[in-house]
Amino acid sequence: MEVDGVPYRSIWLADDGWSVDIIDQTRLPHEFRVEKLTTWQQAAHAISAMLVRGAPLIGATAAYGICLGLRKKADNDHLKTISEKLIATRPTAVNLRWAIRAMQDLLLPLPENARLAAAYEKAAQICDEDAAINSAIGDHGLEVFKRIWEAKGKTGRLNILTHCNAGWLATVDWGTALSPIYKAHNAGIPVHVWVDETRPRNQGAHLTCWELGKHGVDHTLIVDNAGGHLMQHGLVDLCITGTDRTTAAGGVCNKIGTYLKALAARDNNVPFYVALPGPTIDWEIDNGVKDIPIEVRGSHEVDYIQGLNGEGEIAGVRILPSSSRSANYAFDVTPARLVTGLITERGVSEASKTGLAKLYQR
């Protein structure tokens, strides 16, 4: 998407034809800094230190990490070593494993001298495919948005609430939940986005606000507490979020707090959509609340908040008294009964076993 009128992806091959450029997302929204990756170790660090985040982008970065690693040596041992090290950067990231496995499956059967070129080609393909999938999600979502906009009589603005960041920064391009928003904006629908701050890491305030602002989409930051009130007062026409893992029955494991917004949407008859690419569906799991283990992350994410200090530097402040402790549950599960529909690259389905199975022919 655009940054002040210039088209960007979240990761791209540099003009030198071999090094890889990413946006350092830990500096956003206060500084737009492009980082160059020249070694697999730098790619691993970019993932583990969350310079890049979001399942598809992590996968793409790992794929390019393999490329950078193969520039030194292309033998099996080295390929396996760097694969393992890259996987270890975010052990629970499904896309990361998937991308590394796709690279290995392609590269291991090849002669060593053919591996580097094939790796770069495959990494580029992984990026292009992700952008295409997300663009398709956007197209299908746009149809949903159009219907809601028409039902509203095309008056005022189309008010959309989103949680966390499921935008182009989390993917290679377009994003998932934000993709239909960009498509709607580009199509001339006067969208306005309520952006949940998304504590503890504030991806809404830091990333979604930045993304939308840079592409010119009207938006307002709200605290995570505010969405229910807005829905009670008719100020939200629909909600849309991403998902980290979707059950075969249509339940959604997404950033902590998603469930609360889905409850408010249901209580106020506001449609609640979830946008996802097929690979986030876990066909083995039906009951997400029961069967998806929820990551408990370090409590410093709760205790400290990062922002711009009075000197214009990025700094953290501690909000908790030193005598207290905190807990940091990273995700929650929204049961399928609260989800109006799932917007995928293959179309829109109801959030149910039947709906998903029909779309993915299982």
Add this chain to the structure above:
Amino acid sequence: MEVDGVPYRSIWLADDGWSVDIIDQTRLPHEFRVEKLTTWQQAAHAISAMLVRGAPLIGATAAYGICLGLRKKADNDHLKTISEKLIATRPTAVNLRWAIRAMQDLLLPLPENARLAAAYEKAAQICDEDAAINSAIGDHGLEVFKRIWEAKGKTGRLNILTHCNAGWLATVDWGTALSPIYKAHNAGIPVHVWVDETRPRNQGAHLTCWELGKHGVDHTLIVDNAGGHLMQHGLVDLCITGTDRTTAAGGVCNKIGTYLKALAARDNNVPFYVALPGPTIDWEIDNGVKDIPIEVRGSHEVDYIQGLNGEGEIAGVRILPSSSRSANYAFDVTPARLVTGLITERGVSEASKTGLAKLYQR
């Protein structure tokens, strides 16, 4: 309640017998600073700059503000002037108006030379009555807590979720929602409190955590997004919050985000109680969502977060990109249908017109 073993109220007459001491709540939790008020202007500033907050404490501070003002002059004009100035510090605070009116009703009929002593006596009475009301709320709430604790088989801990700060810092002593928690703790029930951070002003992280910690009550800070997940997993035995305004039908206008927790409680069969003193009931209003206007506060409260910086100083950081804007809805309304019961100084009632009318014999 206690601060490291020493009993405190949130406002008290100093040892000199005339000046008034308060705790500067803007410095909490990082610094425990007692401020001395010696003029009515200082009292007004303490209210407007939120050194003191919480309806009962604002009322008590205003009452003492009248006392301090009368030390200079006790004529009707002066009394009316300072009354108006004090009311103007927080124009929507009901308790503030009530306290000032109570002082005026008492003082205006008195001869000027009798007013000062009477004012101090009345201010002390307002404080004592608030503490007594809150203690009674705690006693009634304790009975509720005991029943839930017994139903749980007295195993593990009694896990309570609260939002914002309805503790002794918001009142003169005991607090409203936290009063039964202190009573339960003092009675030996092993309570553990999940404290919602309560963005944007973080009263949970800053004040509730501090209060509970200083009195020795076990607690854990969570982000506002986390409560639903905890309830889905049986980690919350009950919720309890305060209320700024209660409708005659039992609806509750409280800090933004309360409604979302009430929805989650209902969805998971977790009891959701609200603690309140009778005067917060607005007998004129039935439909709170429709008829209670919600204050929209300055957006700097959303854009900036205060905490302790790396140098150990209290500082703010900006979380929002400079190109974005925010909205700051301060309260929301939780419909009575989501409230399990109202805990008042007169006992516990169901959240309904009948329940409240019975308790208050209207």
